[in-house]
Amino acid sequence: MKTSRRWFAIESSSSQLSLALGEGETVLREVSESGNASRLIEPLYRRLGVRLEDVDFCVIGQGPGSYNGLRVGYAFLKGLLCADEMPVCEIPTPLALAAQAASQLKLSDGDFLALNDARREEIFGAKVELRGGALRQAETRVAPPSGLEQIFGRSFAAVISYELKVEDFPFLAGTPWLCLFPTASATGALACRQDFSRAPALSSLGPHYVRVAVPGRSSA
Amino acid sequence: MRILGIETSCDETSAAVVADGCVLSSAVSSQVDFHAVYGGVVPEVASRQHLKLIDAVVRQALTQGRVHPRELDAVAVTRGPGLPSALLVGVAMAKGLAARYGKPLAPVHHLEAHLYSSPIDSGAFVALVVSGGHTMLIHAPHIGGHRVLGSTVDDAAGEAFDKVAQMLGLPYPGGPVIELQAAQGNPRAFDFPRPMLHSGDWNFSFSGLKTAVRRTVGLLGGDKTARMADLCASFQLAVVEVLVEKTLAAAKKFRVRQIAVSGGVACNGSLRQALEKRCQREGMRLRFAEKKYCTDNAAMVALLAERKLSQGWLPPDDWDIQPDWRLESRSTEMSI
Ligand SMILES: Nc1ncnc2c1ncn2[C@@H]1O[C@H](COP(=O)(O)OP(=O)(O)OP(=O)(O)O)[C@@H](O)[C@H]1O
Ligand SMILES: [Mg+2]
Numbered sequence: 001m002k003t004s005r006r007w008f009a010i011e012s013s014s015s016q017l018s019l020a021l022g023e024g025e026t027v028l029r030e031v032s033e034s035g036n037a038s039r040l041i042e043p044l045y046r047r048l049g050v051r052l053e054d055v056d057f058c059v060i061g062q063g064p065g066s067y068n069g070l071r072v073g074y075a076f077l078k079g080l081l082c083a084d085e086m087p088v089c090e091i092p093t094p095l096a097l098a099a100q101a102a103s104q105l106k107l108s109d110g111d112f113l114a115l116n117d118a119r120r121e122e123i124f125g126a127k128v129e130l131r132g133g134a135l136r137q138a139e140t141r142v143a144p145p146s147g148l149e150q151i152f153g154r155s156f157a158a159v160i161s162y163e164l165k166v167e168d169f170p171f172l173a174g175t176p177w178l179c180l181f182p183t184a185s186a187t188g189a190l191a192c193r194q195d196f197s198r199a200p201a202l203s204s205l206g207p208h209y210v211r212v213a214v215p216g217r218s219s220a
Numbered sequence: 221m222r223i224l225g226i227e228t229s230c231d232e233t234s235a236a237v238v239a240d241g242c243v244l245s246s247a248v249s250s251q252v253d254f255h256a257v258y259g260g261v262v263p264e265v266a267s268r269q270h271l272k273l274i275d276a277v278v279r280q281a282l283t284q285g286r287v288h289p290r291e292l293d294a295v296a297v298t299r300g301p302g303l304p305s306a307l308l309v310g311v312a313m314a315k316g317l318a319a320r321y322g323k324p325l326a327p328v329h330h331l332e333a334h335l336y337s338s339p340i341d342s343g344a345f346v347a348l349v350v351s352g353g354h355t356m357l358i359h360a361p362h363i364g365g366h367r368v369l370g371s372t373v374d375d376a377a378g379e380a381f382d383k384v385a386q387m388l389g390l391p392y393p394g395g396p397v398i399e400l401q402a403a404q405g406n407p408r409a410f411d412f413p414r415p416m417l418h419s420g421d422w423n424f425s426f427s428g429l430k431t432a433v434r435r436t437v438g439l440l441g442g443d444k445t446a447r448m449a450d451l452c453a454s455f456q457l458a459v460v461e462v463l464v465e466k467t468l469a470a471a472k473k474f475r476v477r478q479i480a481v482s483g484g485v486a487c488n489g490s491l492r493q494a495l496e497k498r499c500q501r502e503g504m505r506l507r508f509a510e511k512k513y514c515t516d517n518a519a520m521v522a523l524l525a526e527r528k529l530s531q532g533w534l535p536p537d538d539w540d541i542q543p544d545w546r547l548e549s550r551s552t553e554m555s556i
Contacts, residue, residue: 042318214262
């Protein structure tokens with residue numbers, strides 16, 4: 001896939017909704033606003049001023065994060081593309097966060113830990129490895145705060161969380177702690193590096209839910 | 221006018237295309253099987269299913285209706301009332317589609333859509349909207365101008381069917397299975413209460429009836445299974461009698477000659493027969509929604525939007541889902 005292809009990206013997994021338009025790894029425009037995604041998404045889309053006829057593929061941040069935010073992002077995209085066969089690429093949100101952190105810290109190597117509140121006194125953690133500028137999601141897990149050190153270790157270039165505080169994770173004291181909201185521009189730029197020429201159908205895509213819909217059941 | 225409707229307020233994912241009052245296509249994907257194992261609708265399950273299915277359902281409606289989104293005059297979607305995380309999916313889908321093709325987007329009240337889903341003649345009418353979440357009596361001096369007379373103070377009639385089915389060990393949704401069982405039973409076998417039949421207002425209550433059934437089931441113990449058909453028939457008759465009597469009383473009080481009935485419970489054959497009999501005797505016209513448009517469907521959403529848009533309604537610009545949207549009384553007149 002050529003890197004100069006034009007993309008449109010949505011990141012709706014946090015309380016800061018963002019939409020971006022780019023070409024290859026260049027971001028042409030980005031709009032973002034914090035608040036209720038369901039209300040904001042259409043005005044933001046209009047403000048971005050995208051013509052989907054000129055776009056080669058779409059990108060969506062997969063989460064984990066706010067279930068309702070993710071649903072709004074996915075459903076809006078499904079509405080935009082309901083009569084199209086445009087390829088869609090899903091990017092795990094921890095990857096986008098790590099890309100943002102690496103760029104902010106000007107790093108090309110290192111490990112990042114992205115943390116989200118998974119509710120019920122548990123945390124969602126994702127370890128992302130950066131090697132020679134390439135990112136890879138190494139490990140993801142839902143666990144109580146006390147179990148994180150054993151799962152992920154304690155040596156990171158940075159910890160990223162837009163909703164949790166360092167004080168609640170004593171084993172991470174001393175590690176740089178970044179408060180970053182995932183952006184559509186990072187999400188879109190990451191998609192350019194991926195080969196998704198055989199992209200799955202839009203209807204088979206869906207958010208990363210950190211739990212099954214009904215506790216104690218593995219279905220749905 | 222060609223309108224695409226989308227409905228995701230509860231556990232049916234639905235889309236439909238209508239044109240000039242006719243339904244060109246109606247796609248409904250029911251999630252009943254997913255919820256049956258839990259004995260009722262689980263909001264998180266419903267929402268995930270809606271998101272999975274919504275694009276396929278919308279595409280199906282567009283294909284079967286032989287229309288490209290470009291050719292639509294508007295997109296209509298249920299804004300509320302309903303489950304928040306379920307409403308979100310339909311509304312975001314509709315917003316995306318409307319934004320892409322530059323179409324007006326019409327937010328529709330789910331109960332108003334149920335209310336107008338029967339083929340009502342012009343003139344005054346009394347409506348009974350009787351569904352899984354609502355039981356309402358409405359008086360309308362003319363189409364489009366309606367006033368809510370009363371509603372349930374606790375469980376909706378459909379909810380009572382579902383809960384009684386659950387206590388009898390019958391599957392979800394309870395309405396259709398209770399109706400089947402009741403056909404084999406004696407409706408006079410148990411004398412269940414007719415709650416609020418003579419309350420002097422237009423409200424309903426079904427939780428006391430549910431409790432009476434539970435008490436009887438407890439007393440029957442192991443004989444419950446043998447008396448299943450009688451229990452179902454007696455319970456169904458109690459619900460039907462209350463619905464029929466109060467609806468007829470409202471029609472008489474407001475001197476209207478037309479009664480409209482809609483919502484999932486309006487599928488019930490026993491309710492239909494009882495109303496037909498009484499309306500015939502009283503010389504009233506009875507309008508039922510077609511059975512396939514009694515339970516949740518997007519055709520009713522698109523049809524209502526079409527009616528309102530063709531009357532010059534300008535949909536609001538900046539709006540969001542409204543899970544607890546009450547059916548307001550309206551005075552605007554709509555003709556068909
Ligand atoms: N044959 C029947 N007899 C009685 N009740 C029935 C029958 N068929 C369906 N129902 C009931 O109808 C209800 C579903 O109707 P509907 O889809 O209109 O409700 P809902 O959309 O869940 O609620 P609401 O419209 O109030 O938000 C269920 O409670 C179901 O048990
Ligand atoms: Mg309904």
